[in-house]
Amino acid sequence: MNDITNRKDIELMVDTFYGSVREDDLLGPIFNRVIRNNWPKHLDTMYRFWQTVLLHEFAYKGSPFVPHRKLPVEAHHFERWIYHFNSSMDENFAGKIAEEAKLRAQKMAEMFMYKLNTNSNKKRNT
Template identity: 35%
Template sequence: MRVDPRPEIITETLIHNVVHAFYARVRADAALGPIFESKLNGRWDAHLATMVDFWASVTLRAGRYAGKPHVRHHGLGLAPEHFQQWLAMFEATVNELCRGEAAAALIDRAHRIADSLQISLNIGPKALHFPAFAGGGNARAAR
């Protein structure tokens, strides 16, 4: 019987491997690569370290990430199709590097993050579609 070497639990090493493999795919992607390159040119190492901290915080409760991802994604011209591509690439990466509960947890979290970001950008099927939210506006300030 062949044993599957992919881990079933999330560890710091797994997070590091997923983040680095995923962003290698992103950088090579015709649609997503230029968007990320325009913001991160010359700062990829710092971004990867931040993303490892982010994923460790959302999966292992490491508490190392204190950024504002919703703010960082405004003004990038993102559309629902970008998130679909992002999710497909993320899922492929995760499924290559882990299995079982670890894969399910990472993929579930990625979908929740994608939904949340799209809502904050007022795009996608779950967006609120209130004009005050477009571009990060404040609904209360619009009243």
């Protein structure tokens, strides 16, 4: 198995991951309800995001958290998300960049959970 080295690898990574997410009983309904018929646009955004993060080719601009801040998700959703991400990575890639992708995804999930909890607590206290 090879490591992630180019945009084609990023596309395989993202397509495999979101293919499993879309079929998941817990995550699929959330993603499909929010994204609806805009999957090509969403996937392209994810290609550009991971291309920027992993290959240092600056193709993505924006804040990855903003589109997620109002989603009805909790810790168990992120645990399932990480499971699918890591499984998709392990099925297709091995190497330093693949491991970096898993680490970045884990850190992103932790940061999103923290921000969602912080925002939720602010709403309850106002």
